[in-house]
Amino acid sequence: MSEPLLEVRDLKKHFPLASLLFGKVRGWVKAVDGISFTINAGETLGLVGESGCGKTTTSKLILAAEEPTAGVIEFEGRNIVDLTDKDLMNYRRKVQVVFQDPYSSLSPRMRIGEIIGEPIRTHERVSQGEIRTRVGELLELVGLRPDMARLFPHEFSGGQRQRLAIARALSTNAKLIVLDEPVSALDVSIRAHIIGLLEEIQARLGVSYLFIAHDLAAIAHISQQIAVMYLGKLVEVADSLELCAKPLHPYTMALFAASLPSHPDEEMKEIVLSGEVPSALNPPSGCRFHPRCPFVMPRCSEREPDLVEVSLLPKLRYVAIITFNEHDGLLIGAGAWHRDIELSPIVKRYYPFLHETFRKVAQPRIRNMGTISGNLAGGDPLTDPGASLIALDAEITLASSHGQRSTPLEEFFVDYYQTALNPGELLTEIRIPSPERPGWSHIKFTPRSIEDFATVGVALTLRARDGVCEDVRIGLNSVAPIIVHAKQAERALRGKAINDAALRNMGEVAATEVDPMDDNRGSADYKREMVKVLVRRAAQEALERLA
Template sequence: MALLEATDLVKHFPASRNLFGRPRAFVRAVDGVSFHVEAGETLALVGESGCGKSTVSRLVLRLIEPDAGHVRFEGRDLLSFDTNELRAFRRQAQIIFQDPYASLNPRMTVGQILGEPLKLHALAPPERRRARIEDLLRLVGLEPRFARRYPHEFSGGQRQRIAIARALAVEPKLIICDEPVSALDVSIRSQILNLLRDLQDRLGLSYIFVSHDLAVVKHIADRVAVMNLGGIVETAETQALFAAPRHPYSRALLSAIPVAKPRAKGERMILQGELPSALHPPSGCRFHTRCPFAIDRCRVEVPKLITDEKGHATACHRTAELPAASGIVPSDGGFSPALEKLVAAFSLSEEGPAAGGIGITGPSTSL
């Protein structure tokens, strides 16, 4: 049984209303999205800005209510939870937001921020709360003395560590990472990614990782779901997707990755036309207006997400007819060697350049 299972999620936001206050136009942010997350797994949601990634992440936490569909957590229907059941669910699922400064209360110290969920869920008596806060700070590579400081006294990387510690305070099983490293420098980004991976190994966490950065996704995700205009067009294991993407949209995303090697063989797949509006999405396949392989069938019939025997799912009428992806996706994977070196340099270890960086045994004060 999957830890989390979403089925046919739909969310339409009113864009305009008539004189009587009734909606007359809707932004189709999420339109029939289905996926699952296994225990201890990282599922990445990728796609262009506005494709519905963040909306999906909030729907599965019930931060916003879906218009249709089902969400099951450990086999239980999340949408049927009452207030008490939903509060108990909050212990099991947390979220890390993109902007660590905006998501932290500037009027509260770090100790107060981390102590609030402990008090709310009665996880530690008052006499044990301070020790628990210090343990959380050490867990994310920060010194216990930082508990007396305010968020504005930290760098972006340190604030994101505090946000991670707050998510870990209630001992969750699932954490949704909504663009957690997009606002950070590359070197700090690799540290946070390695921290998340180490915490997953230690604590058995599951992640839904929302990102538009495919280099980051390749480094951290077990499976990838590619979204386009409110729907999933391809799902596969990370290595399989990057080695042989099947959907034209996935190929276009991968071909757009900057290649640091001048001699790397790869052909850019440049999409023509304008990005369709979620207010008036195209009929049939929503990607057909920019797809170089579109035929008449694509314009009138919505393709189904069909899974093969290897678990690779694609929503495209012409999957079997498309040319091999080897000429479209760069042969070296399209990832910068500099990023790979940074990831290695800042990997979790007790020795070398990473010592005192993000190692759990050596708290960091350098960010």
């Protein structure tokens, strides 16, 4: 994992609005109002939002062109507000900028060699010959010829001028480059070349970018993370792949719906925003987006929402098991994440299927577009342990910009290809009671058919005493990408004496829960027969373990 290069915490910039007559301050324009984010070494953070949301002010604060009203900007572990003049000059050498307009950002009276060489001359004690050599190398790095150093800016096209601006930013060996709308003033045919050049330079030199733009397609292409800004606040920060696949905040949804083409296999719902952006001088109470939000509720105007971590994707790249408690069982979620936790025996035993479940839940690139929930249930019990999670009485927590709610996992699945997931919600946590509770036995069968077409699996958790079933939980996976409930089968066995007839009956009842449709991967009759056998086998093995 890359180390943080720049950390911004609770950053604010309020501009005073003075009276014309007496110069008395009569209000404050809250251009930036308490934002926090991190840029890692060698990575790109995309900052997106409508005009006037505070993106450019944020860049000026990072460039030390403006002093913050409050907050911390740490670069390489030091707060830039506390830097001495000498240290500040060194900071400006390491943090450079590429402006939006390549026509006005280059002096028309200076040759290219002078424009690129001036920062080198200012920050380093080198000879004129060394400067000429460095200028030639930088021109080659950005795809231009060294002999172009003698030309003036007006002799270049718009795309070439932006390449020159990038070369000038790199001339001081910068570690962070602020790219303020670097492609918006260019022709569409040129934008892809500049984006490709920036990616190539980043891979070669390890430089970090703060990429500010309106072009969501460009931001999504180049950024590892995207921060969405609205009226001085960050409303959503996420991994770029995850944000594009499943934006959670209504404002982010509206931006992507208006700017990006729909998925070829999925029709994107249009979200129309009404009204104008409110004034930063007098922002709305509560959530600043609520006057324009299509999902507004009364509480949105009463309480300002916090930026809460609800995403699992970045963390699951490193570990899936979060923590273990002997009383509460397994807990998986962003709130209690530890990379170096010592895995208990129970956690080790269930690690494979838990890891696979959360990898599939959180990874948007392999989402199952046929289900509202994404790819929580893939239908293959060899790789998808959803049935086991249901059989273990799993509970889930769902989060959105409106808050969190918890529900039993089995109630989350309403029907085939349908879940109880509301718009904008994301699965953030699954809680599982300890699978080794006294008196319980958990079994999971994951066979495949000979033809490797139909796949049926069963997970069963059973508690029995003196040959009588006290309680039972059954989870079934069928070919269809959804978890099949077996409530009737549970009722058929619960409280009954366990014998061959009872187990056979339970298998028959469970088989009626299998979807009769044929999805070209196996016949419904075959699936039913598999379920009958598997449920009986699972119950028999569970009883043997209890004995």
